[in-house]
Amino acid sequence: MSLAHLQPSLDAPRVIEVTGLSFSYNGETVLKDVEFTVARNDFVAVVGPNGGGKSTLIKLLVGLLAPQKGQVRVLGQSPAKARHRLGYLPQHPSLDRAFPITVGEVVLMGRLGLGGRFWGGRWSRADRRVAREALRTVGLEGLAGRSFAALSGGQRQRVLLARALATQPEILLLDEPFAGVDPAAEEGIYEILDRLRRDLTVLVVSHDLGFVSPLVGHVICVNRTVATHPTAELTPELIRQMYGREVRLVRHDHKGPPGGCACE
């Protein structure tokens, strides 16, 4: 079985370009001299040990954090300028679960900031159509009127994915989209991502790579530094081996060698 069809061509435009990026929290280096690029329509898995800097990297890509050294270019712009073209699903959403809001309204939040529409109460028909489609994509079209607080963890995660999709992004960045999600719902989310990857560039931060492997074009290992592995250059046996080790590594919560990559 060849995986070459998953590999974007070498001259595909780079939608993410990171050069010489370093970032530290309170003097502790989280990311050091990070360099990588992501091609349009690639499907990238971001892996690495806990505390290795995966979430920090994603936050830098969406412009929630600013690089202390180096440069991040997203869609040829600074993240702050490009962020209305990004769909972001945070690992620990800062949202208030008990907030009085319906599922449909949560998804509509994804339409914020498009064309500068922050004012007014009623959403346009076009916005509502996009939100409805996003909800259908994640298989929850029947729940639009339901209270967000009443959902299960898996449903909530899918609603937040729909919110990210409603932004009609060019790049989808999902930080641990399977946290607190039961296996059936996780499979559902993967099926959704499989359908989306034709039109989008997708970055998924995930621990469990056993299932994601057939979709992935590249694996980015983050552990203070970053190494990119093109999966197409590897045989299926090697991929299995690599993922197998990665899954084991994560389950036992091993720390990779300092500055090294957990899945090398």
Place this chain on the structure above:
Amino acid sequence: MSDFWQALASYAFMQNALLAGLLASLACGVVGTFVVARRISYLAGAIAHSVLAGLGAARYLQVVNGWQWADPLGGALVAGVLAALIMGLVSLKAREREDTIIGAIWAVGMALGILFMAATPGYGTDLMGYLFGNILMVSPGDLWAMAALDLVVLAVGLGLYRGLGAVCFDEEFARVRGLNVELYFLLLLVLTALTVVLLATVVGIVMVIALLTLPAAIAGRLAGRLWQIMGLAVVISAVFTTAGLGLSYGPDLPAGAFIIVLAGAVYILASLWGWLRGRGRA
């Protein structure tokens, strides 16, 4: 109650009081809903208490310096907005020390107000009115000022409903969508300050926080969307102020305190009912 209807028909001050309650309810429902949803009641409480500094300073300037333009309501507005901005910036910049600083502004604002009033001849009655409300003393001029405040609060609160709601629900996502989260947060606090000043006329600054949050909290048990809660909270608040005014008139009790006790009692009953219903389902 029949005394109340008679008084309402024959006395202008009763009509003014009723109107003041209804005007306050409009802003209360809208801003109270944001305050409860964003969980910043404590910030609102500090804003309310620091308003006393402005009231006291304006009264002092009026009486001692003879500056007639130093209207207590204007002083309250200046102090409230100032406190809102200071606390908003503190909350945004120094989260870990937020509660200490809120507590400090809460008490210092009040202390300043009391000092100003002590230095003002004949402060006693004023102080009681500011602290616990003097809805029966509302003048037509006050009503106009309240209506103007209402207009500002409703126009901004409803006009920016979407952005304010987004910032209250999920700050980080709103930021990624390009919203100026800090600006919206400060705006919400300024709206809270204006509403606090409005409500203080009715129930006084000590009890404002209950009237601001309880109608929205009760409405939150009945409705699932922000705008529905706002509408309901306006109605509930109007019922509380009107009923409190009516019920306190006969026995000659302070209306402000009566309104708060009424709101508190209904809130506790609603919570109890919700809890019992939850148990029945389980």
